[in-house]
Amino acid sequence: MKNLDPQLVWAFAGVLGLLAVSSLIGLVLKTAIKKPEAQATISNLNARIGAWWIMSAIFALTLVIGPVGSLVLFGLMSLLALREYVTLLPTRRADHRTLFWAFFIFTPLQYCLIGIQWYGMFAILIPVYAFLFVPTRMAIAGDTGAFLERASTLQWGLMICIYCLSYTPALLMLKIPNYGRPAKLMLYLVLVDQLSDVLQYVWGKLLGRHKIAPVISPNKTWEGFVGGIATATAIGAALWWMTPFSPAVAATVSLTITCMGFAGGLTMSAIKRDRGVKDYGTLIKGHGGILDRMDSMCFAAPVFFHIVRYFYVR
């Protein structure tokens, strides 16, 4: 129980309250609105809320367990995300062993480096060593067909699914003077980023008229974007007490998180459209796959980490 920082408990109490209110709204909508054309949206909304309860419970549990819990959780998410990603790639028979290295050597290694707090190696394992290893192993395998395409799409997948995602639990490595355990900071990032996704969805459904990128994502609207980012930034500023930031800095950092998150969502959607799929997977009911849920985190986490590390560590 030593991991139960009172501020962490308050933040989770807030999440619990939010989930309870959402479930209530979901229930009211389900009973009040009988229009058949709204039924699909409402049942998807309720499925999403149900999944949020489960995801929040898992995240809370791993936070209570401590750093090892978070590392195992994000390590598994990396594996599942990479699995969703490589399923869409035009891999060949000759890539089998290279893929084995990606899943079962590089992924665990990356999270072990966070566990032993070796920042120098954590920051370069994928961009230097895995980057050079992947094409070498593929060359040894001897199949030259679409070689550059196979090598570079896998390198990109390692960067997104392992490297970028691992920056979230990597926050636990940071030693911030007069702040205490950085678990709070990880929760803060996840809260602001995921609330931004949710609020963009909510504002978009309520007011959305003008599409931002109709080719890439029909659900992204200017109203959703502005409303979601503004409210998530305001919530991020209001939560300054659980961060090492002042309220003004918390607002700036939250705005950065939400904008990076939007960039992540947009980029990962472009890949889905290119490959002709709607979702990366079916693991999370109502949401799609792990990559559909974590696309914004993949872009927000590395930037957030480096802002904190540059300005607040030592």
Add this chain to the structure above:
Amino acid sequence: MNLLAGLIAGAARLISGVNVRWIDSEPDPRQTVYFANHTSHLDFVVLWSSLPAAIRARARPVAAQDYWERGLRWAVAVNVFHAVLVARRQAQPAPDPREAIDHMVEAMGSDNSLILFPEGTRGTGEEVAAFKSGLYYLCQRKPELRLVPGYLSNLNRILPKGEFLPVPFISRLTFGPPITLKADESKAEFLERARETLCRLRNL
């Protein structure tokens, strides 16, 4: 054994990430032969684990005797999966094919189902090979028999022929509506129709 079977089924679904779809068909507890394309050692266990538990308990795989007839594999095949082991044509001395059919009919009894890979051996995943005639002879013996096609995608990427370590991919299993042998159908016509029914599920 039920607990072990449940655990194996759960593990198989987890490893293969299989996404099961029933297109114009639904799980049916009646006696059925499930037939599928064959590209990986995982094919049988994934198809078996994708069936609802009540149907799974009565679905027996038809497997090559030479592959399964050893130690632990044999114990699992017989005790958990209730496998129907038949000799392959390559086996020495060459087996009588009618014996294999007799064996399958006997194993089916009145309410057991079978899981069958009519290509006979694992392919590369690009093409579905011509079917062996066993499926036809089985239908001749049991004329009203329902045959349900199941197309397996991506299992060859998880564990291709010749590899021993699996790599995770999300696989997919698509079941289609059942077919039966028509009264006036020749062996070649029937086997080709069954193969086409299976192949059509590939791009649905």
